[in-house]
Amino acid sequence: MEKKSISRVEIGLHWTIAIGIIGLISLGIFMSNTRSFSLYDIHKSIGLLVFAIVVVRVLVRLQKGWPENISEGPAWEHGVARVVHWILILGTIIMPLSGMLDAVMSGQGLSIFGLDLIADNPGNNGRPQAIDESMAEMAEEAHQLTGYVLIGAIVLHVAGALKHHLVDGDNTLIRMLGRS
Ligand code: HEM
Ligand code: HEM
Incomplete structure (x- = not known):
């Protein structure tokens, strides 16, 4: 099922989610590379909040279907755009789930800005101890x-949005900005 208009809620x-995901990717790479x-904890807390919003978005998508194409253009281009949308949606689900699995299996527990959702797993020395190290490693690699x-996928997606706007001159980007 596809529809022409996009509601304010969807926009x-x-x-x-776009700002949250781009921010978390940047923060994640920075903190991992600099071992900060x-x-x-900030990355994990924001990641959990973004996950809650992703769940709402997926429910809205399931209920409303994808927005209808408003642009002309070859079928293959629409096909690529649809595949990229699927990768984006699935990626926004897999990222927080793998992050949570990594955190819990490495014994760190889960908390949002200090509020414990799952307590950490204290070892003999009082520091968090892994519950399942190989699963934590697998989840970290998946993350x-x-x-x-x-x-x-984001690079392709943004390039596509800019092409619609600058080359094709259609309303695809304008509609997602809520201006049509
Ligand atoms: C919601 C979207 C999320 C995105 C886009 C995201 C993105 C990233 C990225 C790009 C990295 C750097 C990976 C690397 O280069 O090593 C990272 C690291 C990490 N993320 Fe996330 N993350 C998200 C959510 C979460 C959540 C919910 C948790 C846990 C509750 C989490 C826990 C971690 C941890 C523990 C690391 C460090 C892994 C390591 O030891 O190198 N992330 N994240
Ligand atoms: C900041 C740069 C971004 C721009 C300019 C942008 C632009 C757009 C535009 C114009 C559409 C409508 C496409 C159509 O009507 O067929 C769209 C849809 C979509 N975008 Fe983005 N986007 C951006 C970032 C992101 C990010 C970071 C994600 C996810 C990680 C994302 C996920 C999606 C998805 C899943 C759709 C399909 C419709 C929906 O579910 O809302 N976008 N985007």
Whole structure:
């Protein structure tokens, strides 16, 4: 099922998640590369909040279907755009789930800005101890790999949006900005 108009709720969800995901990818890569452990809790807390918004977005998509294409253009282009939308949606689900699995399996627990959702797993020395180290490693690799797939998909997605606007001169980007 496809429809021509995009509601304010869908537009709000799109831009909130877009900013959240781009911010979390940047923060995630920065904190991992610089080993800034003090940023991990902030990354995880924002990631959990973004996950809650992603769940709402997926429910809205399931209920309303994809927005209808308003542009002309070859079928293959629409096909690529649809595949990229699927990668983006699935990526926004896999990222927080793999991040949570990594955190819980490595014994860190889950909390949002200090509010405990799942307590950490204290070892003998009082420091968090892994619950399942190999699962934590697998989840960490999935988190990293999906992050890079998402970056590729976002680059294609933004290039597509700019092409619609600058080359084709259609309303695809304007509609997502809520101006049509
Ligand atoms: C919601 C979207 C999220 C995005 C887009 C995201 C993105 C990223 C990225 C790109 C990295 C750097 C990976 C690397 O280069 O090693 C990272 C690291 C990490 N993320 Fe996330 N993240 C998200 C949510 C979460 C959540 C919900 C948690 C946990 C509750 C989490 C926990 C972590 C941890 C622990 C690391 C460090 C892994 C390491 O030890 O290197 N992330 N994240
Ligand atoms: C900041 C740069 C971004 C721009 C300029 C942009 C632009 C757009 C535009 C114009 C559409 C409508 C396409 C159509 O009508 O067929 C769209 C849809 C979509 N975008 Fe983005 N977007 C951006 C970032 C993101 C990010 C970071 C994500 C996810 C990680 C994302 C996920 C989606 C999805 C899943 C759709 C399909 C419709 C929906 O579910 O809301 N976008 N975007």
